[in-house]
Amino acid sequence: MAAAGRRLHGLRLVAATDGNLSARLPGGGWLVTPAGCCLGELRPADLLLVEVVALDATEASAGATAEQVREAAGRSDQGGRAATPAAAARPTSEWALHLAAYGERPDIGAVVHAHPPLATALTVAGLALDAPVLPEVVVLLGSIPTAPYATPSSPEGAAAIRPLIRRHDALLLDRHGAVTVGATLRQACLRMEKLEHCARIVAAAHQLGRVQRLTGEQVRRLEELRP
DSSP: OHHHHHHHHHTTSSOTTOOEEEEEOTTSSEEEOBTTOOGGGOOGGGOEEEOOOSSOHHHHHTTOOHHHHHHHTOOEEETTEEOOTTTOOOBOTTHHHHHHHHHHOTTOOEEEEEOOHHHHHHHHTTOOSOSOOOHHHHHHTOOOOEEOOOOTTSHHHHHHHHHHHTTOSEEEETTSOEEEEESSHHHHHHHHHHHHHHHHHHHHHHHHTOOOOOOHHHHHHHHTTOO
C-alpha cells in the first residue's frame, strides 16, 4: 500500500495530503491510510489496521458523522503496535466513503480516492466522462458517472456514491476527485490511472471542438469483452 501511495503521488494523481487508500484483509478488517498523511511519503508503519466496524455502510452513509465512523472503527494498530487512545492515529476522514463502497459490493477488495487533476477539472467545467469514447475504457472501466457534489468527509459524500458504486468500478466526485475500486489495490490504482488518462484525451477532444461517441453496437461488442 505504501508503494501504491507513492506511485499515485509520483503520477500527480494526488498532491500534498490529498487522497486515501484502503484494502480489505482476508482475515477480516481493513488496512487504511491515516488522516492527514501525504501518500508520497507513506510508509508501511503509517498504515492503520481497522479491525472492528460497528457502523455498517448504510449507517455510515446515511447520517453518521465522519468522527462517529472513526470512533466506531474500534481498535487500530499503527505499525503493528497497539495504539493508545491519546497517541492513536485516525483513519482517513473519508473512511465513511470507503466503508460505503465495501458495504455495497462484497467483491470490492480495495478502494482508491485520489484527486486526478484533469478528471477533476472536467467536473469543475460541468463536463462528464460517462460517454463511451475509448474502446479500452469501455472494456476496463465501463461507464464513468459523476457523483453529485457533497462536502468532503461528510455523510452526504458517502451516500452519494452508494447507488453508483453498485454498478461502476470508477466514478468522479463533483469537484472532489475520483474513486476507483478493484478486487486488489493494484487493480484499483490502475483504474485510477486509466481514468485520468481517459480524462486527458476527452479534454483534448473538447479543445479540438468535437467528442465522437462510440456507436451502440460498438459499445455492445466491447462490453462482451469486459472481464
